[in-house]
Amino acid sequence: MPNRLVGERAIVVGSGIGGLAAAAALADFFETVTVFDRDDLPDLPQPRSGVPQGRHLHALLAAGLNALDALFPGIGQDVITAGAVPMQAGRDTLYEFPGLQPLPQRDLGWEGLSMSRPVLELAVRRALGRRPNVEIRPRSRVMELIADPTGAGVTGVRLAADGASRSVSADLVVDASGRGALTLAVLRSLGRAVPDETTIGIDMRYATAQFAIPADPPTSWKAVLTVADPRASRRGGVLVPVEGNRWMVVLAGVHGDMPPAELGGFREYAASLPTPTIFEAIRNLELVAPIERHALPTSVRRYFDRLAFYPRGLLTTGDALSVFNPAYGQGMSVRAQEGVLLRRLLNRLSTESADPLAELAPAFFAEAQPLTDTPWWNAAVPDLVHPETTGERPPQFAEMLQYGAALRRLAVEDADVHRLLMEVQHLLKPRNALSEPTLAARVRAAMAAAPLPASR
Numbered sequence: 083m084p085n086r087l088v089g090e091r092a093i094v095v096g097s098g099i100g101g102l103a104a105a106a107a108l109a110d111f112f113e114t115v116t117v118f119d120r121d122d123l124p125d126l127p128q129p130r131s132g133v134p135q136g137r138h139l140h141a142l143l144a145a146g147l148n149a150l151d152a153l154f155p156g157i158g159q160d161v162i163t164a165g166a167v168p169m170q171a172g173r174d175t176l177y178e179f180p181g182l183q184p185l186p187q188r189d190l191g192w193e194g195l196s197m198s199r200p201v202l203e204l205a206v207r208r209a210l211g212r213r214p215n216v217e218i219r220p221r222s223r224v225m226e227l228i229a230d231p232t233g234a235g236v237t238g239v240r241l242a243a244d245g246a247s248r249s250v251s252a253d254l255v256v257d258a259s260g261r262g263a264l265t266l267a268v269l270r271s272l273g274r275a276v277p278d279e280t281t282i283g284i285d286m287r288y289a290t291a292q293f294a295i296p297a298d299p300p301t302s303w304k305a306v307l308t309v310a311d312p313r314a315s316r317r318g319g320v321l322v323p324v325e326g327n328r329w330m331v332v333l334a335g336v337h338g339d340m341p342p343a344e345l346g347g348f349r350e351y352a353a354s355l356p357t358p359t360i361f362e363a364i365r366n367l368e369l370v371a372p373i374e375r376h377a378l379p380t381s382v383r384r385y386f387d388r389l390a391f392y393p394r395g396l397l398t399t400g401d402a403l404s405v406f407n408p409a410y411g412q413g414m415s416v417r418a419q420e421g422v423l424l425r426r427l428l429n430r431l432s433t434e435s436a437d438p439l440a441e442l443a444p445a446f447f448a449e450a451q452p453l454t455d456t457p458w459w460n461a462a463v464p465d466l467v468h469p470e471t472t473g474e475r476p477p478q479f480a481e482m483l484q485y486g487a488a489l490r491r492l493a494v495e496d497a498d499v500h501r502l503l504m505e506v507q508h509l510l511k512p513r514n515a516l517s518e519p520t521l522a523a524r525v526r527a528a529m530a531a532a533p534l535p536a537s538r
């Protein structure tokens with residue numbers, strides 16, 4: 083039970099990874115935490131309509147696993163019991179960068195876990211449900227956030243459940259409903275500004291297929307990542323093992339290039355990737371589930387930290403803060419990191435602040451921005467290479483690309499650079515670790531020795 087109360091009741095809207103992580107953080111500081119979700123939430127690892135992307139491959143990065151483990155101790159073992167596949171970072175994944183040497187398969191010193199989104203989400207939901215002061219209420223759609231009569235704060239929610247509509251009050255409402263529609267609606271209804279946002283027009287199209295792993299799978303890898311060189315191709319692919327002895331295979335295209343939803347076309351598309359590895363793996367396999375497709379027009383980053391007014395008693399989290407290009411597998415991991423951030427802030431404010439509920443949201447939004455920097459730029463830099471991608475290129479973009487290519491060449495020879503590159507990709511280290519002075523001097527020397535052709 084909580085020992086330093088910030089309030090009596092907290093409500094979390096949405097039981098995606100963002101909502102579950104936030105609820106775990108709140109449970110230490112509120113008498114009761116109630117999570118409302120519009121979905122049925124059966125006690126089975128199956129996709130659900132409120133999270134349509136859950137049918138697609140959902141990679142969990144190392145920092146995401148660490149964050150979930152901090153909030154839900156033992157979660158790694160829970161998902162292994164449910165069939166998650168342990169993966170030795172660096173050694174078990176074949177990273178193919180067409181036009182460049184593949185990264186050697188070296189043991190980078192940590193273990194990841196590969197599983198479907200429903201398996202992960204169910205394990206996290208069960209772990210949260212074991213907290214005695216947390217209640218998860220399915221089939222409860224929050225219709226709106228309720229503002230107090232002065233318009234200064236949010237005091238609860240109005241929800242539709244069991245065929246009726248009712249209001250529930252709370253000291254804190256966390257909007258983790260996905261894209262922030264409830265927050266934006268309450269800000270507008272109060273006549274207040276909504277946050278500025280940056281968008282990048284990625285026009286990403288996705289198809290996920292599932293196959294039974296054959297009796298004689300390749301022995302040199304468990305997973306494959308074929309990263310299309312954006313200057314040369316619009317196509318990439320990922321193959322990972324998940325529970326139930328299945329391979330999940332994603333093929334992705336951009337700017338009008340859509341992978342087909344039937345097996346023949348899917349295989350042909352796989353054959354058109356810059357390397358044949360994924361095609362060779364699946365060429366004789368049959369589907370075990372229908373191919374699912376998804377389109378994502380833009381990556382979005384919102385600046386709640388710049389708002390002059392934000393209601394007391396409300397906190398917006400999850401994909402409402404940032405929607406990343408899914409090809410880099412970052413969304414759930416950042417949502418889990420935001421849960422850890424929330425717990426750290428509550429810990430501090432509950433002892434230091436005279437009014438933690440007033441200070442919480444500004445502090446959270448301020449610290450969520452630096453947390454977003456690395457995943458945002460990890461995706462934005464390669465996405466902006468496509469000339470059709472809309473969005474502002476950073477200054478010295480061409481040099482930045484040269485730097486990245488030289489860094490990858492160094493990583494082939496040098497295990498420490500390889501590890502650092504992967505630590506940044508897995509959000510274990512910030513992106514500016516890649517420009518630390520000693521390393522930067524080596525990278526610049528490599529750039530001078532072998533510049534990228536300007537036309538590529």
Ligand SMILES: Cc1cc2nc3c(=O)[nH]c(=O)nc-3n(C[C@H](O)[C@H](O)[C@H](O)COP(=O)(O)OP(=O)(O)OC[C@H]3O[C@@H](n4cnc5c(N)ncnc54)[C@H](O)[C@@H]3O)c2cc1C
Binds near residue numbers: 120140260401402414
């Ligand atoms: C195609 C695709 C592939 C992806 N692949 C990856 C990947 O490989 N790795 C990764 O980490 N991330 C991936 N992501 C991103 C990831 O899915 C999201 O970042 C993550 O789900 C965000 O979690 P969330 O909790 O903010 O929102 P969501 O997971 O969308 O959850 C929102 C929840 O709120 C509920 N809800 C919504 N409105 C209401 C309401 N009014 N009342 C009550 N409940 C409500 C919904 O039912 C849902 O349960 C991918 C996304 C897409 C689209």
